[in-house]
Amino acid sequence: MTRYEYVIVGGGMIADAAVKGIRELDRDGAVLVLGDDPEEPYTRPALSKLLWTDPSFTEDKVPLGTADAEIRTGATVSAIDPEGKTVTVEGPSTGSGGTGETLEYGALLIATGGSPKTIDLPAGDRVVYFRTFADYRHLRELAAERPHVAVVGGSYIGTEIAAALVQNDVRVTLVVPDDTLREKVFPRPLAETFQRWFEDAGVEIVTGTKVTGGTETADGVTLELDSGGTLEADAVVLGLGIEPNTALAEAAGLAVDDGVVVDEHLRTSNPSVYAAGDVASYPDALLGRRRIEHVDLARKMGRAAGRQMVGDEAPFTYTPYFYSMVFGHRYEAVGDLDSRLDTVEAWAEPGAKGTVYYLDGDAVKGVLLWGNSSDAEPDARDGAREVLADPTGWTREQLAERTLV
Incomplete structure (x- = not known):
């Protein structure tokens, strides 16, 4: 039976970031990426943004060029056995002609993402x-x-x-x-x-x-x-959102609750199996347990998961930001944006550039950065995280003066 030190189930942006994280600590261990997509890992946000609006961003810039790993595309993982530390693969890329191949692993990452509703x-x-x-x-x-x-x-x-x-x-x-x-x-x-x-x-x-x-x-x-x-x-x-692809994890007996449940080290209920990205329910250090579908988390969590698979014991404490851009207008956010919450606004340019704080009582739950530039320094996002780290430590008057963009 072929053995890989690290196996990643899922061939998206998480896989690319995880390979990078692994290689920061282990240059030699065998890494296998199993993706059901016919493409190698690519940057998903460009599919709805830059490819349509920026003529200089062409299709050849979409692949991430994932290196230092064996990548199998069009591969379907049919089973994970956490106790035996094996994974069963179907598809044309298997070594047994597509009839099913069982591989051993040292550590495994579930990065199966989600499927459209x-x-x-x-x-x-x-x-x-x-x-x-x-x-x-x-x-x-x-x-x-x-x-x-x-x-x-x-x-x-x-x-x-x-x-x-x-x-x-x-x-x-x-x-x-x-x-x-x-x-x-x-x-x-x-x-x-x-x-x-x-x-x-x-x-x-x-x-x-x-x-x-x-x-x-x-x-x-x-x-x-x-x-x-x-x-x-x-x-x-x-575009109706996605459902997390948790079927493999459930069949393997791993804890699932609106995603594959992981701890602060991105470990599932089995210590040899990790999960990250759209499919993972994780304890955010500032916001509490949640499952987030966004590229910033994919990059940071994927890298952290790769390092954890090698043995890095630093907890994952990063709180991601969201962003979108339409018609040249960009907005970013950290935390929960819910218009039913109270808001405090701080504008640098009224209606065009400013910060909106979302409060539940006296506690700040989310921060909207309206008009934040795509090439801006991360100061505004860090400022939002600073507020969320001490959610009840700010008066409404202070927030009204705290324009982050």
């Missing part, structure tokens, strides 16, 4: 549940015909894809369940500003509406709406 509308030639590099290429081909595309979902992916498409001369209808874009996240005036960016760019927004299903034909897609009506489009992109 779906509705009663199967993926097809004109229906894209946007997640992968292949999805980007498919949507690019559709967009080249300048069709009418309905985008379903008003969170990060939905808004970014809607903005990307309309900036590439595609007619876009954005369907969202809220009355105003991002109203559950931003204070009302900022949500209205956010929506105006889309309307001014030519995006038709259908608010207060859920898509319940649909039908694809050779000529287009008919969406069924909860109002009882329908919406016709040439193609549909759905």
Whole structure:
């Protein structure tokens, strides 16, 4: 039986960062990355941002160039045995012709990410549940015909894809369940500003509406709406969030609760198995246990997990930030953004550049950095973390004077 010192199940950004973390401490141990994607690790955020808006960022810049590891693409892991320290692999890249191969490991990292949430509308030639590099290429081909595309979902992916498409001369209808874009996240005036960016760019927004299903034909897609009506489009992109891929961990007997449960060392309930990224429920040092789906966490947690697999005992204490950019406007956040919370605003340029603090009683729960530049120093994010580290240590008057951007 072939043995690898380190096995990573999942071939995304976590895997790339974990390999780097491993190699910081162990230059020689055999590392195997098992990814079901046909591509080697690549930078996922570019799929909904730079590839559409920056002509200098071309497809050849998407792969991460993961080195110092054996990488198998199109590989399906069918079982993990934490007690026996083995993993069973199916797929064309197995050494046994695709009938199943069992490998031994010293330490294993679960980095299986998540799968798109779906509705009663199967993926097809004109229906894209946007997640992968292949999805980007498919949507690019559709967009080249300048069709009418309905985008379903008003969170990060939905808004970014809607903005990307309309900036590439595609007619876009954005369907969202809220009355105003991002109203559950931003204070009302900022949500209205956010929506105006889309309307001014030519995006038709259908608010207060859920898509319940649909039908694809050779000529287009008919969406069924909860109002009882329908919406016709040439193609549909759905960005409804993801479900963590925990089935392997559950079958292996590992603790799962909205993700694979890990401790501050990113260890699962079995000490030889680690988990990181979208699939991991971890105890954030400032915010408490949570599962976060964002690139900043992938990079930092992946590297930390790799180091932990080698034997580094430093706890993972990093609190990540979120960011998004549409129509040249960037916003970042640390912590929880919930428009039901009280807010205190501190503006450097009213409505354009400033900080919004979200409070539950006297405790700061989240910080929105509105208009923070993409090339800014990390001072604003560190300032947000400083506030969250002492959530009740700031008066509202102090926060109103604390403009971080």
